[in-house]
Each structure stands twice: as structure tokens, then as C-alpha cells.
Amino acid sequence: MIVDLPDTTTSRISKELVKLREEGGAVALGRVLTLIIATAPGAEEEAIEAANDASREHPMRVIVVATEPGTEDAAVEPRLDAEIRVGGDAGASEVIVLRASGDAARDEESLITGLLLPDAPVVTWWPGIAPAVPGEAPLGRFAQRRITDASAQPDPQAALLTLQQNYTPGDADFAWTRLTLWRAQLAAVLDQPPYAPVTRVHVTGAIDSPSTTLLAAWLQMQLGAVTDYVLTPVDDGSPGIHGVVLERPTGPIELIRDVPGVATLRQPGQPVHDVALPRRSLRDCLADELRRLDPDELYGEVITNGLQQLGGAESEGADA
Incomplete structure (x- = not known):
């Protein structure tokens, strides 16, 4: 089931999650972690599919933050559109997709703080273009693990050197996982x-x-x-x-x-x-x-x- 929440707020999203949990039996019990996926609009479906498959081994809450570079400009109308996926559309997880623009996209950390599972580890994954220093990025500062993919960068070999220079314990990269x-x-x-x-x-x-x-x-x-x-x-x-x-x-x-x-x-x-x-x-x-x-x-x-x-x-x- 997919619930669309156009032009919404984080508070409304939280209330809708509670409502779904009470009415449809979707529960947060047993979720072992929160996975944050930071990606660009239009590129989120492949990452969500991978997260849904992985959730059968690791039940989790998935929060997808899809923001277009430049849309955080003050001239762009502030807006937050969201959708919640549970049941067959979310594997063994619950998926929250956030599409923000304008002022709503400026502070990504505040955008997702109220949606994190309490007392659960946080993992942040950049399936596409990743920040130069994942450990200092807004969505990476509070994460126990930060996953990037050097092969998805414009210059994969140069991306390795960037990872080397900016490595922080807890960083991971799929270039290593594939080995x-x-x-x-x-x-x-x-x-x-x-x-x-x-x-x-x-x-x-x-x-x-x-x-x-x-x-x-x-x-x-x-x-x-x-x-x-x-x-x-x-x-x-x-x-x-x-x-x-x-x-x-x-x-x-x-x-x-x-x-x-x-x-x-x-x-x-x-x-x-x-x-x-x-x-x-x-x-x-x-x-x-x-x-x-x-x-x-x-x-x-x-x-x-x-x-x-x-x-x-x-x-x-x-x-x-």
C-alpha cells in the first residue's frame, strides 16, 4: 500500500505512520535499524527495491531523501511531498519517501530527525553521487555506518583517493563489498x-x-x-x-x-x-x-x- 502526502510536514508524516500502524497492522516492532537513502529524484526506485529485498534479512525503516541539487535555493517555493509505503510495496520494511525543495530541502538532518526509529542504529547510503566527506555530511553525521559507491561517481578511481583522504571510521563503500x-x-x-x-x-x-x-x-x-x-x-x-x-x-x-x-x-x-x-x-x-x-x-x-x-x-x- 502506498499513501501519498502532497505538500506535507514531518509531523503529518509521523501521524500518518501511527494511523497506518493502528489501522493496518503495520508495526515498527522488530525493526533493527533506520536506513536513510540520499538520492536524486527519479533515481530512488532502484535503491528502494534493493532496500526492500535486503529488509527481508534486516527489517528496517527506510527513509528516502530525494532532493534535486539547486532546489534548496530560497527563490524556489518551499515544499515537502511524501509518500509512505507499507505491506507488499515495502518488503519487510516501511518506506518513507521525501521529496523536498526550497527551504524545506536546506536542512536535511532536521527533515528526517523526527522520523528515525527511537534507540535504533542509523545507516546512511548514497547510491549515486556522494559527498566528499560522508562523515561530515548532514545525513552522515549521526549515522553509525555511511555507505557510498565509488563506481557511481564520475571518476571512480579519483573517488577512491577522495575516500582515502576523508576516511572516518564507519565509512564503507560498495567497491570493497563487491570483493x-x-x-x-x-x-x-x-x-x-x-x-x-x-x-x-x-x-x-x-x-x-x-x-x-x-x-x-x-x-x-x-x-x-x-x-x-x-x-x-x-x-x-x-x-x-x-x-x-x-x-x-x-x-x-x-x-x-x-x-x-x-x-x-x-x-x-x-x-x-x-x-x-x-x-x-x-x-x-x-x-x-x-x-x-x-x-x-x-x-x-x-x-x-x-x-x-x-x-x-x-x-x-x-x-x-
Whole structure:
């Protein structure tokens, strides 16, 4: 069910939530957190769908703040339009969509304060363009976790450097979350004999894949081996990470993803294996990040020290 509240106020929205709870049985009991989604008008539906899917694992209240840059200008008529989604339109959550303009869009923090679940953690997610310093943004200051997506920025590789310079404990980025399957597979391979040291690491991926850079930084930190990574033009092959080669005295380990969703694993003295390595969906990444509300210390170490120690990328056919 969707309830439209045109030209409304936060107080009216709160009263409508209580009314829905009493009349329709929609309850806030059992909600484990408040998820704030900060996005632009017209781009909210994909994020809401991902949040609804993730809510089946993490029941929550979702507050979507959709404001167009520039609409907070004093010359624009102040207005707050809202809609409340419950039941089948909200998964295991309740969704509040706020579309503000004029003075109503100036103070985003005050806009949502009265709608937060009491005594529940707050997570803020920017699925699109993110602030340079998430920890100091109006919607990020009071959040325990702040989630961004470097791949959604105009220059994903430059976005990583911005994240490095402005990192605050509690920050997270989907470029790191998308590495979970790759990290697990590489760790499993190195956990098998022979236990020869890795002498050199080669990582390849698309230039618009910040995950490729983070994977190279993580491998260099964990293995202490010289690491180089190559970034290829987007139109030169598949997106995302292309592959990893770990050189050892006993022979190289190759994990190459030539086919979307499937990687080929080659190891000395063993049969060739096909490994499922699909690109993770927004729903999977969001659900993964919501499983922990404390700072991800490993991500913090990689985004700061790991990137700093990593050398520059090589490029094929384009400047990195």
C-alpha cells in the first residue's frame, strides 16, 4: 500500500505512520535499524527495491531523501511531498519517501530527525553521487555506518583517493563489498598446499572498476609481495575485475574471469576449474554491509594505508 502526502510536514508524516500502524497492522516492532537513502529524484526506485529485498534479512525503516541539487535555493517555493509505503510495496520494511525543495530541502538532518526509529542504529547510503566527506555530511553525521559507491561517481578511481583522504571510521563503500567473493576464493586457494610464498601479484580490471584497485591494495597488504595492476578501457572488454595472477616458485595461480559471472582457476599440477564469480547486485552488497554496524577495520586499513602503499596503475590504450 502506498499513501501519498502532497505538500506535507514531518509531523503529518509521523501521524500518518501511527494511523497506518493502528489501522493496518503495520508495526515498527522488530525493526533493527533506520536506513536513510540520499538520492536524486527519479533515481530512488532502484535503491528502494534493493532496500526492500535486503529488509527481508534486516527489517528496517527506510527513509528516502530525494532532493534535486539547486532546489534548496530560497527563490524556489518551499515544499515537502511524501509518500509512505507499507505491506507488499515495502518488503519487510516501511518506506518513507521525501521529496523536498526550497527551504524545506536546506536542512536535511532536521527533515528526517523526527522520523528515525527511537534507540535504533542509523545507516546512511548514497547510491549515486556522494559527498566528499560522508562523515561530515548532514545525513552522515549521526549515522553509525555511511555507505557510498565509488563506481557511481564520475571518476571512480579519483573517488577512491577522495575516500582515502576523508576516511572516518564507519565509512564503507560498495567497491570493497563487491570483493567478498574474490577475496574468499583467493584465500581458499592459498590455504591449500603447497604453501609457497607469493613473490609477485598481477591484477587486471576495467578503468571504471575501483574494486580492481582495492583488490590490488588488499593483496599487497596481506601477501607483502610486489603488486602491479592494469586498468583497461571500458570498451576494451568486460567490466569489473578481469583477473588475478599470483606468482610463486612452484608456479603461478591464475584466476581469470573471461566470461561474465564465471572465472577460470588454473593451478600447477591440478585440473582447471570454473568458479562462479558473478558481479554482486545492489541488494547483495547492501545486505552484506548491514550485517555489521561497527566500523569495518580491514576496509579502513585498505582504503588508507593500502592505497597509499600501492603504486600507480598501468594502463592499456588509455591513461589511468
